[in-house]
Amino acid sequence: MSQMDLVLERIVGVSPALLFKAWTTPQHLMPWFCPLPYRTVECEIDLQPGGQFFVQMVDPEGNKLPAISGCYLEVVPNRKIVWTSAMGPGYRPHPPGSAPWFFTAEILLEPHGLGGCRYVARAIHSTVEDAQKHEQMGFSKGWGAVLDQLVEYVKSTPMTDKVSNTKS
């Protein structure tokens, strides 16, 4: 593993298909995507390479956090999602300095046992320094808390509605 990467890996007791749906449907992403008491109040998903991934988070007082559009790079149904904060829709690179650092996120979902999943989330940075800054900002705790919220959401929520790629 590169020291420019940060990785969260865990076996969880829900299926890759439901995790994929929760990762790719705005109405099923917003409830868990941000560590409480922060919340996600807006989400745009155009689930294809070059398509937009946007989330707007707010602090406990409802103040919007800085947000820029990301861009999907790879989408393999129920198995893999790759997107980057370094580019917006249509692969347009973001101007340098428009975020404290850029990273590419790779989410791998592998079937594990009966209905479980090996969940691997990797954050790919430009430099070791950026990875360290991301870790000091709370990557491990934050992404771990978010995975707890994701698993709890998937276990407790019927997700039988039609998948939608539009803003919910």
Next chain:
Amino acid sequence: MSQMDLVLERIVGVSPALLFKAWTTPQHLMPWFCPLPYRTVECEIDLQPGGQFFVQMVDPEGNKLPAISGCYLEVVPNRKIVWTSAMGPGYRPHPPGSAPWFFTAEILLEPHGLGGCRYVARAIHSTVEDAQKHEQMGFSKGWGAVLDQLVEYVKSTPMTDKVSNTKS
């Protein structure tokens, strides 16, 4: 068309398949990729999303120009190539400032008439200012000269050898 983009579009008398091969095989890319008397002396191609695209150019005296690895984003055989200078292999974002500007390049190859091609090369920038700098640096003249060289190369060179994705 966005003012953040620069586009070169032309009908040429060679096929999409041969243009694609010349764009994706190091030994067939190096002869034409750089406007003469500048030359391309090294080329690495890993032709898949997330794979490396690297070219080393030299000036007429043989001095190396600044070069960073690019990353392929989309590859559709004989039709489309998308890569970006904003990321290296494995979708790792380049540190801000590691190039005067970043851009994503989209090459579209559409069959036209009998054995011809509608060739569209688009450079997608972060800002209007970056696009203007790229144009002032010689985008239209340079990419046009390179297309002349590409067409001449394809017309004059047997390209029946096996396609290779390794350094040549």
